[in-house]
Amino acid sequence: MTDPLKLFILAGEPSGDRIAADLVQRLRARVSLSLSGVGGDELKACGLSPLFPMSDLAVMGISDVLRRLPLLLWRVEQTARFIRSTRPDIVVLVDAQDFSRLVAQRLKALGYAGVVILYVAPSVWARAPQRAARLAPLFREVMAVLPFEPAVMQRLGGPPTSYVGHPALAERLDAIEPPERGPLMLLPGSRDGELRRHLPMFRDVLAALGKHPTIDGVVIPTLPALAERLRRETAAWPVPVEIVSERSQRKAVYGRAIAALCVSGTATLELALARLPMVVCYVMDSHQARAFDKLGRPAVSLPNIILGRAVLPELVQAGGVADASISALRALLDNKKARHDQILAFGELSELMQSGEPDFPRQDPADRILSHWAGIQRLSTLS
Structure with a gap:
């Protein structure tokens, strides 16, 4: 044996x-x-x-x-x-x-x-x-x-x-047309520092956009260990927020969502493979901001990096991200073609992720x- x-x-x-x-x-x-x-x-x-x-x-x-x-x-x-x-x-x-x-x-x-x-x-x-x-x-x-x-x-x-x-390939969805209406997905990160910096900003975004005619509910998918904290911190937000902590529920929610506001990280790839249009943001601390500037402010979202072009709007800075996020998300919600263009690009991304490159399958x-x-x-x- x-x-x-x-x-x-x-x-x-x-x-x-x-x-x-x-x-x-x-x-x-x-x-x-x-x-x-x-x-x-x-x-x-x-x-x-x-x-x-x-x-x-x-x-x-x-x-x-x-x-x-x-x-x-x-x-x-x-x-x-x-x-x-x-x-x-x-x-x-x-x-x-x-x-x-x-x-x-x-x-x-x-x-x-x-x-x-x-x-x-x-x-x-x-x-x-x-x-x-x-x-x-x-x-x-x-x-x-x-x-x-x-x-x-x-x-x-x-x-x-x-x-x-990548395991996110399990979130792959076939080609879809962008819905006229659906839940808005919010992904504020999972680390303590990310949640501290992003949750107040996400609240401001919802205060400005929560009643947009394309938005039918607001959902935050998260880890089971963070679910109670997020329920507590979003209880007084201007729009009711549903917290989804079971991974088995996510794919169904992604499939009917209208768009997402997502902190830069692995989640951007998961959402792209689920064909969900998004705006990517990140609120940096002062050390991160200085390092980011020294690097020439490169692309940070995995879909943009993998495809080698700016498919998604990226809003990365130490402060003032809320106003920029509101503007970018409103533009995406108001423009069905913009959402459709992202979905088409995500199809290209999905095929590349599925097969790999010719020399490295x-x-x-x-x-x-x-x-x-x-x-x-x-x-x-x-x-």
Whole structure:
């Protein structure tokens, strides 16, 4: 009888938790699995008992990181020592780029020689391309969720990289016509700092647009752990807000929604694959704003990045986002053709995400993990 695959998997935020859970489910359909690591609700539902709370790692922006730096450094050390002592067959670090890199560096310093895989490529194409080559000694492979990333990593001398698609592909909807009326979706982010900065702005947007003739209800899809907080914080908003925390309900809501106002992040890709027109926004802290300006204010929404053109309006700044969001969202709600144009572009995006690029076609992430495990088993039989 074959021993189970001993997998250590770490996710640092909800989007990574979903990606990690998808991988675990794919692997469990094919092999026996012994699971350890760090994750949130989705990995817990897969049977993971986290080494520590995933919320310890969910930080965004320099100020958030500085406030929690001692804890983060301790979690790096704790994670690396746990991996070294338990010797899993394969370590998969999902996104959480800075934390994952520090863990991989610490493992190397501790003399750990096991297979370490980074799932979700760092955005070397957006900033600091020299980082790609620095990752080569740390990771056996990178599994990318954006179709253009393997070619970029290859060109920059990074680790071997494969394109494995994204769990958001499960939200794909066939071509649709924009409805005349429907719910407005609001996605304010999931990190504490994002919610603090965006919820007041979203309230102002609703005060201005909540009675627009195309809007039939307002819905915030969120994580179960955030549902009660959002119900409490939106209770006094000028328009009633429905909080949806069950993932199984989201696709149906997306299919009848009129449009969305969405904080930049993975959710923009999910909405695009569900063919839901949107305006993308982000309220930055002062450190983020300075860094963003230094980078030349690049595109931030995944649909725009993947397609290489401005399909979606992006409103990213340290302040004054409410007025700009009201104007952009009103223009989208007033113009059915603008919504239809976004839906057409999302169809192009969907096909590219589904198939990958010609030189780097989409692969099953479980296949990539199992290929490494097969190599480990071959070596063990020879030794």
